[in-house]
Amino acid sequence: MQSYGPQPVSRQLPTEEARDLLALTRDLAQREIAPGAAAEEEAGRFPRETFTLIGEAGLLGLPYPEEYGGGGQPYEVYLQVLEELAAARLTVGLGVSVHTLACHAVAHYGSKEQRAEHLPGMLGGTQLGAYCLSEPTSGSDAAALRTRAARDGDDWTIDGTKAWITHGGAADFYTVLARSGGEGAHGISAYLVPGDAPGLSAAPPERKMGLKGSPTAQVHFDGVRVPDTRRIGEPGQGFAIALGALDSGRLGIAACATGVAQAALDAALGYVLERRQFDRPVADFQGLRFMLADMATRIEAGRALYLAAARLRDSGQPFSARAAMAKLFCTDTAMQVTTDAVQLLGGYGYTADFPVERYMREAKVLQIVEGTNQIQRMVVARHLAGPESRG
The missing domain is CATH 1.20.140.10 (Butyryl-CoA Dehydrogenase, subunit A, domain 3)
Known part of the structure; x- marks a missing residue:
């Protein structure tokens, strides 16, 4: 008998492990995420517990090394997992994508000590990240950012405002790009800022036409002190x-x-x-x-x-x-x-x-x-x- 209607998307996955991973994702998405998506989006509810569940299932750090708690999967596999999550609820799929973006700096540019200290929590589901690049006056022209990081002994002091930050006010850590030197792209450095750092605060979430369950907010830095051990990469390498x-x-x-x-x-x-x-x-x-x-x-x-x-x-x-x-x-x-x-x-x-x-x-x-x-x-x-x- 011929079958009509929506069919499961056929996939070309490189390994049996990847096929099992995608099957796990599809089952979790249809069982735990999709059924309540419409109601939770209408209510503007941020599904923090879902990210914990995803982390426990090993899906929150898929493209990062296993030695630090990641999944060790190629991007070809990670992206197909992301597609399944987004099909069930975009707030969740986009949230995983943003979290992966926020982990990128430490994973690829952090020192061995920084990776060992921070990545296990980032990739294991106990922490959720945000990425702070855009500002109220610098969106597409990201190199024009004004948030400033000033050296103060063994610390940096960060002042400024970031805008349109997914997970703003809800994140456990923020990857922050700030101006540590002169004007232009070469004066920017990257920092890993804890979500509970004194002087860090978030404005009320933006009122959006969609993605109501995903908080998007300005994040303010008022004299936020960050030790130099949380600077990622070299000074001026941030852009x-x-x-x-x-x-x-x-x-x-x-x-x-x-x-x-x-x-x-x-x-x-x-x-x-x-x-x-x-x-x-x-x-x-x-x-x-x-x-x-x-x-x-x-x-x-x-x-x-x-x-x-x-x-x-x-x-x-x-x-x-x-x-x-x-x-x-x-x-x-x-x-x-x-x-x-x-x-x-x-x-x-x-x-x-x-x-x-x-x-x-x-x-x-x-x-x-x-x-x-x-x-x-x-x-x-x-x-x-x-x-x-x-x-």
């Missing part, structure tokens, strides 16, 4: 650290976007197969079938693009341009697919009784975070044609 993290983080956003798009397609397909008009399922109408075909094709293309970028990363090859392409294409796809899903459901798609309106609201932010899609086009063009001429 390079930030860019390296963002290349990987953009792949996380691409995977999350693909998960949201897949969830929207599944919901729309399930609806049109059951909804009847003119004495037949609306899925019989060619115009709607073509919409579904286009949605599925875009999703598969996006998935192939982010996985191709991940394989470049895993093999140690340059992947910055491909990461920007993946973030651009997958998030634009999520916006298009979720909008089409609302259209396929008609009036019902515009109501909160069905999940597609939530998916559409959530998809929008993915075109903005971790570098707007206009910035991604600039990155891709720079790799193709070189820097812009100003003379």
Whole structure:
């Protein structure tokens, strides 16, 4: 008998361990995360206990070394796990992506002592991180940040305000980029700041159109003292650290976007197969079938693009341009697919009784975070044609 309706996404995973890992993720997502997602998002509830559960399942540090409590998995596997989590609830998938971003500096640029001291807690599920780069006056132009770190003996004193911080006020640690030297990209350093550091505070969370369960807030640093042992990398190396993290983080956003798009397609397909008009399922109408075909094709293309970028990363090859392409294409796809899903459901798609309106609201932010899609086009063009001429 032929089977109709949403089908499990077929995966090409490199090992049996990876296949088991994805099966575990899918089971956890459908059993523990998806059932309450709509109600919890409507209530604006941050699912901190879910991140603890994910950590206990070994899913919070997948791309980092096993010797420090990570999963030792390639990005190709980690991103597919992230997609499954985001399909169940974007607040969770995006939260794992941001946490992974926040761990990047210590994992890749920290000293051996810093990695041994901090990574086990970061990767084991007992701590949740946030990434502090953007500011009220420097978003896309990240090198113009004004938060300042001043040397004071064996410590640094940090003053300033960071903006649009996912997990702001809820994080256990913050990876902070601050100006420790002169103007421009070469005057920035990276610091690991505890969430309970004196002088650190968070503003009330932003009131957002989507992702209501994920706190996004300004974070204020008022004379926050950080020992030099929590400076990551060399003084002035912070901007390079930030860019390296963002290349990987953009792949996380691409995977999350693909998960949201897949969830929207599944919901729309399930609806049109059951909804009847003119004495037949609306899925019989060619115009709607073509919409579904286009949605599925875009999703598969996006998935192939982010996985191709991940394989470049895993093999140690340059992947910055491909990461920007993946973030651009997958998030634009999520916006298009979720909008089409609302259209396929008609009036019902515009109501909160069905999940597609939530998916559409959530998809929008993915075109903005971790570098707007206009910035991604600039990155891709720079790799193709070189820097812009100003003379």
